[in-house]
Amino acid sequence: MLEYKPLFNCLPSAEDLPDSDDTPVDNELQDLIPGFLKAILAWIWASRMDWFFGVDMGVYYDPDLPPIVPDGFLSLGVRRIVSENLRLSYVLWEEKVLPTMVLEVVSKKRRGEYTKKKDFYAKLGSSYYVIYNPIRPNKPPLDVYRLVNGEYVKQKGNPVWLEEVGLAIGHERGTHLGITRDWLYWYDQQGVRYLTPEELATTAEQRATTAEQRAKRLAEKLRSLGIDPDTLN
Template identity: 70%
Template sequence: MLEYKSPKYFPSSEELLDSDETPVDNELQDLIPGLLKAILAMAWTERMDWFFGVDMGIYYDPDQPAIVPDGFLSLGVERIFDEGLRLSYAIWEEERVPIMILEVVSQTYRGEYTKKKQEYSDLGVLYYVIYNPQRRRKPQLEVHRLVDGEYILQPGNPVWLPEVGLSIGAERGTYLGITREWLYWYDELGQRFLTPEERAKVAEQRAQRLAEQLRAMGVDPDSVV
């Protein structure tokens, strides 16, 4: 585990850089964590004790640069600070290490299987998720669990995360008009949570069925408030 220093002054998250200014070289590095965050916001709409960061700096030592994963999930923290929202994630301020970190591998490797894996292990992140859409002979999705200071690859797809109360997995679907393999959240029965687009489509279909039923009863659906 990393040892946190105790300087006389801890900068607030507002004073720290929100990212490392490194541009993503693959659109999926934004879209995949963004989709996971959007699904979680609808699945946990009543909960205010979680935060999902996308391309946001995680600070563990005020004297060290931030670690900036593609996405991360923290539990037991404030969902929203104020209208300004979070600018960065300082562990000494949040008092929580993220429970899960996600890296989406692009054509340019950035130490996802080596350097970053060690960093997250040292930080004490329980789950490290790597998604590599370029892989052909090995699994594209890897979910690692921290056991005695080492990451152990977990079997299956989706993979159940008991401390989170959800599973994470990969399957083909359509998001923002793009049909390909995406990462999703699943419940304890393995049922996939719908995306915002899918939820809107289901709601529209229900409204259409209701309108048809009203017309069959001789009622103009436009007259029903």
């Protein structure tokens, strides 16, 4: 695990460090995929304030080196909201908590997801490393690695249970933002997929419509019996 132990009062804060490396993402999916996972998680853990999911955010692990910028990462045991201005970046010597899970979304441009990044995150000490591959046909769509004795071991299955997270991650075809394709989702321990915010909104709307239709039928029935439903409490 990487360690850096200079004098604490010499370390720069998040406000002192650059919050962007001005490097654009290679394609839309590198933002959409982790952003979608974050949106679902915000519903699953709506009452919890001890987690943070970063999207395309710099993770500073050494004040003398530039940050690593995963497509997404999940940290547990940290404040979900640090201030009304939110986080500028994720600074390990301030947070004191390593990302539990790191996500990289593969693009046509080779960025070392299967080699140098995998080795780096293992050395950093993140419990899980997830590679989602929506583009390259010679690689599986999803690889999930768990850190065991300092090395990543590939996990089998879809979805894959993440013990430290208490959720499973997997992929299947679905629709998000009007786009029907393969997406990453969260699942429970039995492999049941959690609904997305869009699906929840649709379900709530359908329930409201059903309730309204039932109320109308009941009112019509009462009127047929000579009872004015508007006079009933």
